[in-house]
Amino acid sequence: MIDMSMTIRSSLKSRKRWVIKIGSALLTDNGRKLDRPAIENWVKQISGLHANDIEIILVSSGAVAAGMNRLGWTTRPTSIHDLQAAAAVGQMSLVQTYQEAFGCYSIHTAQILLDHDDLSNRERYINARSTLNTLVGIKAIPVVNENDTVVTDEIRFGDNDSLAALVANLVDADLLVILTDQDGMYTADPRSNPDATLISETDANAAELDAMAGGGTGALGTGGMQTKVRAARLAARSGTDTLIVGGKIENVISRLYDGENLGTLLLANQQPVQARKQWLAGHLQTRGSLVLDDGAVRVLKRDGRSLLAVGVSKAVGQFKRGDMVVCVDKSGVEIARGLVNYSAREVELIKGQPTESIETLLGYKDEDELIHRDNLVVHNTQMFAEN
Ligand SMILES: Nc1ncnc2c1ncn2[C@@H]1O[C@H](COP(=O)(O)OP(=O)(O)O)[C@@H](O)[C@H]1O
Numbered sequence: 001m002i003d004m005s006m007t008i009r010s011s012l013k014s015r016k017r018w019v020i021k022i023g024s025a026l027l028t029d030n031g032r033k034l035d036r037p038a039i040e041n042w043v044k045q046i047s048g049l050h051a052n053d054i055e056i057i058l059v060s061s062g063a064v065a066a067g068m069n070r071l072g073w074t075t076r077p078t079s080i081h082d083l084q085a086a087a088a089v090g091q092m093s094l095v096q097t098y099q100e101a102f103g104c105y106s107i108h109t110a111q112i113l114l115d116h117d118d119l120s121n122r123e124r125y126i127n128a129r130s131t132l133n134t135l136v137g138i139k140a141i142p143v144v145n146e147n148d149t150v151v152t153d154e155i156r157f158g159d160n161d162s163l164a165a166l167v168a169n170l171v172d173a174d175l176l177v178i179l180t181d182q183d184g185m186y187t188a189d190p191r192s193n194p195d196a197t198l199i200s201e202t203d204a205n206a207a208e209l210d211a212m213a214g215g216g217t218g219a220l221g222t223g224g225m226q227t228k229v230r231a232a233r234l235a236a237r238s239g240t241d242t243l244i245v246g247g248k249i250e251n252v253i254s255r256l257y258d259g260e261n262l263g264t265l266l267l268a269n270q271q272p273v274q275a276r277k278q279w280l281a282g283h284l285q286t287r288g289s290l291v292l293d294d295g296a297v298r299v300l301k302r303d304g305r306s307l308l309a310v311g312v313s314k315a316v317g318q319f320k321r322g323d324m325v326v327c328v329d330k331s332g333v334e335i336a337r338g339l340v341n342y343s344a345r346e347v348e349l350i351k352g353q354p355t356e357s358i359e360t361l362l363g364y365k366d367e368d369e370l371i372h373r374d375n376l377v378v379h380n381t382q383m384f385a386e387n
């Protein structure tokens with residue numbers, strides 16, 4: 001009998017484009033300064049893949065931790081401005097370290113700082129995508145982090161796992177590798193459950209993962225395993241498999257490339273969706289919601305049709321035309337999300353009404369649909385549960 005897991009592992013070599021995320025806990029050896037020898041070691045391995053024509057986009061945390069260390073701050077600040085200041089100071093060390101380390105292999109690096117708006121605005125999304133594709137095309141290695149200077153709580157990704165997944169969507173990555181301080185994902189948080197066992201491989205959307213993933217983290221990491229599972233689900237939307245693996249395992253990246261069975265492989269098990277829909281699905285910020293009646297839920301889920309005003313019973317929030325809204329059934333379960341063609345105020349006037357009445361009710365009609373099917377992503381229930 002063929003061992004499927006070995007088949008998948010050995011096929012990793014043929015995955016052309018990898019997004020590799022290195023977490024704070026790991027980069028700073030859990031709170032001490034940037035672990036330069038460790039960084040040089042990952043860079044050496046990544047350079048090996050690069051020499052084999054694998055395209056790499058690096059998502060690196062560590063700015064806050066590196067900044068704290070430079071500033072002599074021993075405890076992580078709670079004020080957002082202090083965190084931003086630490087990140088701004090630390091980002092300098094971070095990129096300098098990567099530049100020097102990759103420079104030893106004559107590889108150019110490029111700093112990319114992204115915030116939520118960059119990926120939620122269609123135009124900026126396309127610009128970010130083109131720049132990353134161009135950099136990869138000229139064989140430079142983009143080093144991505146969240147743009148901590150311009151973000152506030154409301155628009156923060158908050159953890160680099162989500163950012164890495166959205167970057168994977170953005171560049172249509174073939175594999176997302178999340179390097180962390182545990183050997184992979186365990187059946188429970190190994191910090192508090194010494195009997196927990198390592199999961200080798202499962203579906204990214206497997207429901208049991210939610211109960212196994214703890215949010216608890218070390219001194220500097222954010223999000224724990226929950227954000228990694230969520231990231232794997234986001235990445236799955238562009239058909240990208242995710243590997244969660246220990247960054248301190250000797251030669252981990254090279255060994256994964258060679259097909260070794262390390263860490264936890266969370267499989268996308270779905271075909272890549274159309275690029276625009278990926279962007280919609282990864283669009284974390286929503287401005288409101290629409291409550292659908294049973295008939296609308298059925299046609300969206302079963303027939304993939306557009307959402308019409310007649311199937312909506314309520315608008316919640318202050319959204320405008322073009323905003324992202326979630327569509328929930330009458331018990332509040334999210335079934336889809338998409339770009340709405342009418343504002344909340346307009347929806348309140350046309351909800352439950354046939355399309356022919358829109359012009360009479362509003363005095364004009366922009367579009368027949370509340371959300372056109374091209375701008376609508378219908379998903380299975382638990383995908384956005386943590387948003
Ligand atoms: N099921 C689990 N398996 C492995 N680690 C887990 C699990 N649940 C929670 N964790 C915690 O997640 C931590 C890693 O996440 P985090 O501290 O955010 O690191 P990073 O900076 O790499 O993102 C681990 O140190 C561990 O304590």
Ligand SMILES: N[C@@H](CCC(=O)OP(=O)(O)O)C(=O)O
Nearest residue numbers: 023024061062063064160222
């Ligand atoms: N932008 C922040 C990253 C936030 C963070 O620590 O994320 P993670 O590595 O997922 O725990 C930094 O560079 O410090």
